[in-house]
Amino acid sequence: MKTMQGPGIFLAQFAGDAAPFNSLDGIAAWAAGLGFKALQIPSWDARLFDLALAAESQSYCDDLRGRLAAHGLQISELSSHLQGQLLAVHPAYDRPLDGFAAAAVRGNPAARQAWAAEQLRLAAKASARLGLKAHATFSGALAWPFLYPWPPRPPGLIDEAFAELARRWTPILNAFDEAGVDVCYELHPGEDLFDGVSFERFLDAVGQHPRACILYDPSHFLLQQLDYLAFIDLYHPRIRAFHVKDAEFRPNGRQGVYGGYADWADRAGRFRSLGDGQIDFGAIFSKLTRHGYPGWAVLEWECCLKHPEDGAREGAAFIQKQIIRVAEKSFDDFANAASDRSEVRSMLGLQA
Template identity: 65%
Template sequence: MASMIKGPGIFLAQFAGDAAPFNDLAGIAGWAAGLGYKGIQIPVDPRFIDIDLAAGSKDYCDELKGVCAEAGVEITELSTHIQGQLVAVHPAYAPQFDGFAPEALRGRPEAQAEWAAGEVIKAARASRNLGLDVQLGFSGALAWPYLYPWPQRPKGLVEEAFAELARRWRPVLDAHEEVGVDYAYELHPGEDLMDGTSFERFLEAVDGHSRANIAYDPSHFVLQQLDYLGFIDLYHERIRAFHVKDAEFNPSARQGVYSGFAGWADRAGRFRSLGDGQVDFVAVFSKLAQHGYDGWAVLEWECALKSPAQGAAEGAPFIAAHIIEPTPHAFDDFAGGGIDRAQIRAMLGLGA
């Protein structure tokens, strides 16, 4: 049988907390399993994983897998969104991201970038010890403040930004190659890798590195008004992870893509719980199945209106209902016959 999408899974980052069952791996794994999820995508968060230990100890990773198996789920991927973000931060955003780094590194962006790259590499080694082939996260951003070219960008600014981004990520990607793990960048507004064009620019800067791949999330493409179905046709060979997240775009006479600095609930483009937005998930799952994607379909809950409890409860059955079991044969095979070559040539009006 052809490959099949795995799921449903759930990304834990938006549900992690300081109270049970959301403050340790056993508790949150049991919670997810109770909602019908088969997999959990784990952020590199000390509440759930000791990344230093996981990078060096397969026994410890086997223990983590055992905790999850006992709860009834498996680990889909590790997420290093926060750490990946810190690999490249423009000074304008440094104060906002300062809290993502260890306290000893506060106010030291260069040290933060070095630390973050090391953490992503540890997560690659931990992924291998966990038997995982992919981890995912953000690219970080140096050029983002200059997205809209007014005043005109100085010639070479974008090229230099991506050259520096590639310089920072190249050793990280090489470390992924050493352990046989892909890094799937979530293409996301606020990151220098936001769409297909920017991903291609980065890919060229890292010489087409085989470990530089994509975490596909159609919600970010709805907000950018990008063809999220055609994107799969173009980039399916690089899609290695899948966030199932919904969104809607409702432009008005007052606002469009940029939404006039409005809060999430009042923006023209806003994230919604699964089934409440405009993403055509029937078509998305069909496209991914057509192109042989066999990774996990993982809920990422972010909604401007609905509670996380309701969004999580509705997510598992929604994803399960959209996963396509590939057909083992063509629908018209029943009409086939035992026609030989001579008969075929006769049907075409050709001689023997």
Template identity: 65%
Template sequence: MKTIKGPGLFLAQFAGDAAPFDSWEGITRWAAGCGYLGVQVPSGDTRLMDLDLAAESPAYCQELLGQAQENGVTITELSAHLQGQLVAVHPAYDTAFDGFAPPQLRGNPAARQAWAVDQVKKTITASRNLGLTAMASFSGALAWPYLYPWPQRPPGLIETAFDTLAARWRPILDHAEDCGVDICYEIHPGEDLHDGISFEMFLDRVDGHPRAKMLYDPSHYVLQCLDYLANLDIYAERIGMFHVKDAEFTPSGRQGVYGGYQPWLARAGRFRSPGDGQVDFGAVFSKLTAMGFDGWAVVEWECCLKHAEDGAREGAQFVRDHIIRVADRAFDDFAAAGTDAAANRRMLGL
């Protein structure tokens, strides 16, 4: 057993153009003031870090770490969610996802993909330079438009999609191996890796690559009606990162999992701030602790009701209240009989 680190905060939903959220100095000081010990950093947000420089300069990385530590936090992991999304994009989503790429690459899917691969590799290298051992990402998706089989999917369609996805990620995973960094794919709707089965399909095609891990976020499983506690038992060895995000699923006679094209507030499945939804975080933290997860518990604020800053402040305390400091002795040690091997044999009548 190991004590989970935390609380940490994912900064993607908080970075902005107004102070204190528009600079590394400001946002780290603010996060520490909310009670956080660590921050997970979106590598593509230039308000927070220069990814090109971080990939080239260990000295620059030490400056980032030093300033964060002066303000009371450390860097838990880097995130390349948006860049990872662009590693594989079905043409149906080209226009929507063009917004994730630099303006000069929009309308050019091949150039956009090459840029994304380079960005993910740079995030891996920067992670190494920061002394980190895990990085977050999305997998991207080629098969997602065909999730529901109507019309019937032609034979080989999904296999071709996953073969291609694996081929695109294999050299990135090999670079991660060279850098000693795990790629933790957030198992997420909209990605081809959206549940355990799809993760296994990918894992088979990259030959069980040791750097292919999961970012565990139970909120996405609640909204899929997937057993998020059993998931921990099945994939214990592959879980490399943990987002503390809550959700609720309240289906009615009018809508269910698919949400009826409604905005977040009107959906049957909604993300909520930690503690406001249906996730049994007591059980989640217990299982992660028992299985020896020693990473960070990182709050990802996504809530359709609560203000972001309130969710951040409350989330820090929520994680503190759920982290289990592991026992250093058994509770019944006081009753130990102090027997030896010979006594054990006598007790068994041997």
């Protein structure tokens, strides 16, 4: 067992064009003032981070770490969610996802995919220069439009989708392996990796690659009605990143898991600020601590009701309260009696 690190905060939902959210130093001072100890940095946001420079310049990375240390902060992980999404895009999503890419490759799926792959390789190098051990991303999706088996899927469709996903990811996983960094896929609806079964299928396709790991986010599992506590018991060896995000699921006579195309505020399942939803975080932190989770507890704020700055302020204190400082000795050590093997055998009624 080990004491979890935290609280951290994912900056993607907070970065903006107004101060203090439009520069790394500004947002770092804001986050530190709320009690956060680490930042998960979106690698695509040039207002906060230069991915290409970080991949090539150790001095840039050292300066970045020093600037954050001046605020009492570390980097928990870099994130490449948008670039990972673009590594595999079904044509149905070409137009809505095109805006995630650099302007020069928009409208050109092949060029966009190549750009995404290069971005991920840069993220591996940058993570290594920053001394990070885990990286947060999405898998992308080729099979997602065929999630529900109606109309019936032709034989081999899903197998080929995962085979192609593996072909695209294997060289990137190898690049992260060379960098000594785990690739932590956020299992998320809209991605081909969205639950345990799909993650296992991917692991098989990439030959059980040691760097193929999980970003654990229980909110996505609650909205799927998946047992998010049993998930930890099953997959804890691969859990290397953790988004602390709350959610609620309140089905009724009109809608359930699929939500009837409703907007977020009107869905049966929706994300909430920490403590406002239904997630049992006490049990989650206990299980992750018991299994020796080695990383950070990072707030990802998404809520259709509460103001983000209130969610961040409350979230820092919420996570800090959940972190379990691991005991250095057993609570009943005071009652232990010294003994040797002969005494133990005597207590069992056996000859010495």
